[in-house]
């Protein structure tokens with residue numbers, strides 16, 4: 695089996711476009727690594743808050759705060775921002 699060419703990998707029809715796409719995909723992979731790191735950092739900070747609240751006798755989940763987080767993402771990113779925030783909340787406090 696022969697290796698795939700850059701053009702085949704990217705779906706581009708010219709070498710120029712294939713190079714541009716290959717370079718931009720490297721930037722996307724680097725951005726995704728940073729985003730994943732930030733999500734992991736968010737999960738750790740969220741866990742600190744949840745543990746403090748539970749230790750004090752409170753509940754893990756605070757719906758009023760979650761509404762603020764959802765609105766923040768919706769205002770910045772539109773409707774898909776709400777879905778993204780819901781996924782982030784699930785990563786941070788589990789399923790409710």
Ligand SMILES: C=C(O[C@@H]1C=C(C(=O)O)C=C[C@H]1O)C(=O)O
Pocket residue numbers: 739740741743744754755756757759760763782783786787
């Ligand atoms: C982190 C908190 O606890 C929970 C997790 C949240 C989050 O990850 O943003 C938001 C509300 C709570 O359900 C908080 O109350 O701020």
